[in-house]
Amino acid sequence: MNAKKAVERQTGVALWRQIADLIRLSISNGDYDQMGMVPPETVLAGQFGVNRHTVRSALAALADEGLVHAIQGRGTMIQRKERLSFPISRRTRFSQGLGDQARETEARLLAHATLPAAGEVATGLKIAPGRTCIRMELVSSADGRPVSCSTSYFPMDRFPHMAEQFEGLGSITKAFAAQGLADYVRVSTELVARHANADELMLLRLSPGAIVIEATAINADPGGVPVQFSRTRFAADRVKLKIET
Amino acid sequence: MNAKKAVERQTGVALWRQIADLIRLSISNGDYDQMGMVPPETVLAGQFGVNRHTVRSALAALADEGLVHAIQGRGTMIQRKERLSFPISRRTRFSQGLGDQARETEARLLAHATLPAAGEVATGLKIAPGRTCIRMELVSSADGRPVSCSTSYFPMDRFPHMAEQFEGLGSITKAFAAQGLADYVRVSTELVARHANADELMLLRLSPGAIVIEATAINADPGGVPVQFSRTRFAADRVKLKIET
DNA sequence: CCAAAATGTCTATTAACCTAGACAACCGTA
DNA sequence: TACGGTTGTCTAGGTTAATAGACATTTTGG
Known part of the structure; x- marks a missing residue:
């Protein structure tokens, strides 16, 4: 052309x-x-x-x-193609899979709260509805460009200092490790594609009409006990999700 | 702020x-x-x-x-808003909340009928199934653009002249007032988003595939007695519903 | 080695953007 | 009518963006 x-x-x-x-x-x-x-x-x-x-x-x-x-x-x-490739497997971690695709990755904690678990969160985490859990809102960027925003829930009784640990360490994996969980695996991931809503447009710096891929995932400890329920929205034009079997 | x-x-x-x-x-x-x-x-x-x-x-x-x-x-x-913002709170009224968002608002009565209450209408209005109620079909427009169509039900015995009063006054709030109800509050609102059906496409002048937000609401008098059961379908691309707590 | 092709660096000029301040014109209200 | 608050207009100066041209430096290939 x-x-x-x-x-x-x-x-x-x-x-x-x-x-x-x-x-x-x-x-x-x-x-x-x-x-x-x-x-x-x-x-x-x-x-x-x-x-x-x-x-x-x-x-x-x-x-x-x-x-x-x-x-x-x-x-x-x-040097690098714009669509970052995210591997999705039993050992999915955010920053790790990116490897050298980006020079610098950052996950920023926007907000966190404690609230009673309900609905799919309680179901996903396998805890009784009403038990307290921690909710964290994150925006992840690679080389200064936001690629995903996520909402995660953790059981409060097991990881009481999730938000504080994350703020200090900048990584969910490290925050888990600091609270005694050395390893965890992805047990389920569900993907949906839809138009971005107003919040997502702003957080991911997208244009109206842009598409997001919503991944609803559950991570569990090696014994199979759920430790995290998360819903991550990826800017569809910036990522490629690679399912590894 | x-x-x-x-x-x-x-x-x-x-x-x-x-x-x-x-x-x-x-x-x-x-x-x-x-x-x-x-x-x-x-x-x-x-x-x-x-x-x-x-x-x-x-x-x-x-x-x-x-x-x-x-x-x-x-x-x-x-002068013009991209999306009209509808506040939804305990004191929700259609035309009032619009304020200066539109130069001119209009609510047109398409049809009305009396019929026996049944199902969710009877439940919502807390009247015995079979008791007579009034059904009204409205289309509301702002600056000539239709923004919502609604189906409302009123208990016949309490507001026998709802349709006639509305035609004269052009407002549900005023029609209530004319029949002795000076104030009312929203007691429940449920929102659903779906594709518009054929009727809605025509009434709201939408294109096939368009999305509507369906709000099912119950209004009650200050004593808590239901006075209106309504189902309003908003043209999703023309409005934003603002939930006020 | 030499020449072609590409990026790196420098100067100079013009246009657009941003700041700063002053004052005029206009509206609503006391 | 007078006043406070708001938008409209003007001048002046500094910063950034864009154009233009010249030349240096590096790589590639004949």
């Missing part, structure tokens, strides 16, 4: 940012897969109808995200 | 555009419903931590969209 791509001026969005978004999209679409690199800066400048320096600003932003890597004399290599 | 809102600099997105997006969101959320207008420019500038001129640029963009309309000396009025 040699077509001129659409960038608009005076919309309040800088050209370099629009161009960065379009190049990211092209990478994600696999447009440059054969070459393994982005077209030369001069070519991109021609396609977008802008100066080479403007393209350089866009590429610098993508390099900052860790998406591309420029080498003088050779070109700008694609 | 007097909290400072988050705008980021040097992201390639102009501050005025970020602010315009946030104000649009607030309007859509109904944050300014009581006033019917946006806060003064100086206040917004303080909230966002920017110069007043920057806020003016944002408001100019929203005015260009037709979302707001500034009047010198008075303020910046909200």
Whole structure:
């Protein structure tokens, strides 16, 4: 495709940012897969109808995200594809499976509360309705881009300091370990795809109409006792879920 | 809420555009419903931590969209909402909660009939099955756009002239008042979302596949005696239901 | 080695964005 | 009518974004 791509001026969005978004999209679409690199800066400048320096600003932003890597004399290599691949297996952990797909991953605790378990939460955790559990709202990002938001429930009596531990350690796995649970496995995962709601649009920085994949999962200790009930909503255009049997 | 809102600099997105997006969101959320207008420019500038001129640029963009309309000396009025916000609380009334969200609201009586109460209607109204009640079919519109259609049931013996009163007064609240009921409260509301059926497609002027939110509600007099059982179907893409506790 | 092609760096200029302050015009109300 | 509060307009200056051009540096391939 040699077509001129659409960038608009005076919309309040800088050209370099629009161009960065379009190049990211092209990478994600696999447009440059054969070459393994982005077209030369001069070519991109021609396609977008802008100066080479403007393209350089866009590429610098993508390099900052860790998406591309420029080498003088050779070109700008694609380092990572935008769709992060999440393995889903008996040993699913959030940050671990990402490996070197992202330079930096972060899970931020938005809110937490204690409340009586009810409905599917009580059923999933196999505790009596009314027993206290901890709810935590997380947003997970890779290289500064949010990829998922989740709501998790933990039995209060077994993991009373889940939220505090998580805040200090930044990881559910480590928070479990700090409270005496060295290992756990995924016992069930259910997937649903739907349109993002208003909250998800904001948390995941999506555009209206965007699609989320909702994964409802239960983790259990090695003895099979449930330790976590979670509902994670992934930004569908940023991830690929890989079911491992 | 007097909290400072988050705008980021040097992201390639102009501050005025970020602010315009946030104000649009607030309007859509109904944050300014009581006033019917946006806060003064100086206040917004303080909230966002920017110069007043920057806020003016944002408001100019929203005015260009037709979302707001500034009047010198008075303020910046909200002209149109993306979604009408319906408050749902103990004192829910249809037209009242809309405030200045729409220039003009109308409730049209399509049909009415008297029939014996049965099933959930009798249960909801707490009257013996077989006792006569009045059924009314309404379509409510804001600025000419239908937003909901509803089916309501009233006990015949207590409000024998519900339909006639409504036709004259154009409001359920007023029709109640004319028949001696000065006040009533919402005692239960149940919400369901589903695809619209053929009737709803026509009444609400929707496209096939559209979604409706079905609210099944019971209103009672101050003594707790049910006076109205209603099932309202909202065009999901035109409204937002705001649950107030 | 040389030339072509690509990225890196620098200067300079213009346009857009943001801040700051002052004052005019207008509305509502006391 | 006077006043406080709000939007409208103007000037001025600083910062960021974008364009333009020149040249250096590095890689690749003949």
